[in-house]
Amino acid sequence: MRIAVIGAGVVGVATALALARRGHEPVVFDRRATIGEEASFGCTGLVTQGWPWPWPLGADPMPAWGSRAAPGWLGWVRRTTAGADTAALAAWVRHARALIQLGEDLLDPPQAHLATGDADSEDTPPSSDGLLVFWRHADDHDRVRERLDQLADAGLTLEGLDIDTVRSLEPGLDPDTPLARVLRIGQSFTAVPRQAAMRWRNEALAAGARFEMAHEVLGMTPGERPRLRWRAPDDEAPHEAAFDAVAVCAGAASAGLLRAAGWRGQSWLLQGKSVSAPLMDAVFAPRHPVFDADRQTLLVTQGGRLRIAGAFAAARASAPASPREAYADLYRASEDWFPGAARLRGQHQGTVQHWEALISRSRDGLPLIGVCGLPGIWVNMDHGAQGWAMAPGSARLLTALIERAPTPIEAEPFSPGR
Ligand SMILES: Cc1cc2nc3c(=O)[nH]c(=O)nc-3n(C[C@H](O)[C@H](O)[C@H](O)COP(=O)(O)OP(=O)(O)OC[C@H]3O[C@@H](n4cnc5c(N)ncnc54)[C@H](O)[C@@H]3O)c2cc1C
Incomplete structure (x- = not known):
C-alpha cells in the first residue's frame, strides 16, 4: 500500500520503518527540514517499562x-x-x-x-x-x-x-x-532518540520509504482513497494526491489536523x-x-x-x-x-x-493507535512523555491494524474510540 505518513518525529519515522519493512510504500511528509526537530529533539531518551511521568x-x-x-x-x-x-x-x-x-x-x-x-x-x-x-x-x-x-x-x-x-x-x-x-526502577535505560531515529530513517529509506522534508501538510480529505494536500518548498501552488491510507503521526499538531478533517476526538x-x-x-x-x-x-x-x-x-x-x-x-x-x-x-x-x-x-495516558472514525485516516498520536519509548511498538501495532492482520498485542486499550 502507498501510505502517507504525516510527521517525521520518532513516531512517524518508526511508523515509516515498520511499514517499509512489511513491503508498503510509505511517503513521509514533515514541515521541518530534518527529522525529529520538534518534541523528539530534546527528549531525555528514558525508557522505563511503566514509570508514570507525568501522570495524573x-x-x-x-x-x-x-x-x-x-x-x-x-x-x-x-x-x-x-x-x-x-x-x-x-x-x-x-x-x-x-x-x-x-x-x-x-x-x-x-x-x-x-x-x-x-x-x-x-x-x-x-x-x-x-x-x-x-x-x-x-x-x-x-x-x-x-x-x-x-x-x-x-x-x-x-x-x-x-x-x-x-x-x-x-x-x-x-x-x-x-x-x-x-x-531503583529496573529495566530502565537512556538512549539518544534522534540518533536512533536517524538509523531508523536510513533503514526505512533502504526499504523503499520516501521522506519529503520541508513539506507542510495543509489538510486531508477522508475517503476510501484519502487525499492529502501539502505545500512543497519553492512551489506556490499546493499539491494534492490520493493514497491508500494516511497515518497521522504529527505529535502535538495531530489533533488540529484531524479536527479540520472532521474528527471529534480530544487530546x-x-x-x-x-x-x-x-x-x-x-x-x-x-x-x-x-x-x-x-x-x-x-x-x-x-x-x-x-x-x-x-x-x-x-x-x-x-x-x-x-x-x-x-x-x-x-x-x-x-x-x-x-x-x-x-x-x-x-x-x-x-x-x-x-x-x-x-x-x-490522551485522557487515560495511553496513546491513540488505529482508526479514528474518518475513512482511510489512521492515527499514531498522544504518546505524552513516553513517545520515544513507545514509538517502535506503536509503529508495529499500527502496521498490523492497517493490514487488518492479527495484532501482536491487545489493540483495544489503544483504540482511538475507546
Ligand atoms: C522535556 C521532555 C522530555 C521527554 N523525555 C522523554 C523520555 O525520556 N522518554 C520518552 O519516551 N519520551 C520523552 N518525551 C516525550 C517524547 O519526546 C515525545 O512523546 C515524542 O518525541 C513524540 O514524538 P512524535 O513523533 O509523536 O512528535 P514530534 O517529535 O513532535 O514529531 C511530530 C512531527 O510532525 C511534524 N508536523 C506537524 N504538523 C505537520 C504538518 N502540518 N505537516 C507536516 N509535518 C507536520 C512536525 O514537524 C514534527 O516533526 C519527552 C518530552 C519532553 C517535552
Whole structure:
C-alpha cells in the first residue's frame, strides 16, 4: 500500500520503518527540514517499562511519585482527565509495558550505551541499568507508598536502596542535599532518540520509504482513497494526491489536523522543558538516570552533556516561548543533586541550551493507535512523555491494524474510540 505518513518525529519515522519493512510504500511528509526537530529533539531518551511521568491520578491528592510541586498542573489534570483508580493505574502500566516491549529491539539496548558512552563524547560516564528515584523527605515517599506498591503489583521492578549504596553508585551526589528514600526502577535505560531515529530513517529509506522534508501538510480529505494536500518548498501552488491510507503521526499538531478533517476526538497539550549543559567533570555526572520526585524532574547524562527535563504544564497550541526563569526548577534540581556535573552558570551560560516542546496526551495516558472514525485516516498520536519509548511498538501495532492482520498485542486499550 502507498501510505502517507504525516510527521517525521520518532513516531512517524518508526511508523515509516515498520511499514517499509512489511513491503508498503510509505511517503513521509514533515514541515521541518530534518527529522525529529520538534518534541523528539530534546527528549531525555528514558525508557522505563511503566514509570508514570507525568501522570495524573484523578482524585488523588498527588501523582504516584508524591510531590508538593506544581499544584496548578495537578488541579488542571484532575479537572480534565478521568479519575485513575488502582485498576486504571495497573492497566496503564500493563499496556504501556506491552507497547514498549513490542518495540524494544529497536530502542538502543543499554549495553550499546554502556560500551560507547555516547557518540559525541568520550567523557560520558556509563549509564547503568535502572532509574533512580530520589525523595528528599521520608514522609513524601511514605505518602505514596500505596501507589508504589500498586506499581510493583502491576509489574514494575521496584527496589529500595539504602542511601550509602546510592552514594557509592553516584559519587557526584551532593552530600549536603538531604536524601531520605531512593527506589531503583529496573529495566530502565537512556538512549539518544534522534540518533536512533536517524538509523531508523536510513533503514526505512533502504526499504523503499520516501521522506519529503520541508513539506507542510495543509489538510486531508477522508475517503476510501484519502487525499492529502501539502505545500512543497519553492512551489506556490499546493499539491494534492490520493493514497491508500494516511497515518497521522504529527505529535502535538495531530489533533488540529484531524479536527479540520472532521474528527471529534480530544487530546490534551502539555508543554515540557529541558536544559542541557556540557559536562564540567564526567566523574561528578549522574551514572544512572535520576528522577527527582519532589520537582518531577529527570536528570540524565547524554552525549557529553547533562540534560535536565520536566516542568510539564498545561499548554495551548500557540504557547509563547517561556522566559528563562521558567527553567529555574530544572537548574535547582541539577544544582541540588549533581553540583559538579555541568557548567550551568556564569561564563558558561552561553553553552547552556534551553528547549521546550509541546506534547499531547490522551485522557487515560495511553496513546491513540488505529482508526479514528474518518475513512482511510489512521492515527499514531498522544504518546505524552513516553513517545520515544513507545514509538517502535506503536509503529508495529499500527502496521498490523492497517493490514487488518492479527495484532501482536491487545489493540483495544489503544483504540482511538475507546
Ligand atoms: C522535556 C521532555 C522530555 C521527554 N523525555 C522523554 C523520555 O525520556 N522518554 C520518552 O519516551 N519520551 C520523552 N518525551 C516525550 C517524547 O519526546 C515525545 O512523546 C515524542 O518525541 C513524540 O514524538 P512524535 O513523533 O509523536 O512528535 P514530534 O517529535 O513532535 O514529531 C511530530 C512531527 O510532525 C511534524 N508536523 C506537524 N504538523 C505537520 C504538518 N502540518 N505537516 C507536516 N509535518 C507536520 C512536525 O514537524 C514534527 O516533526 C519527552 C518530552 C519532553 C517535552
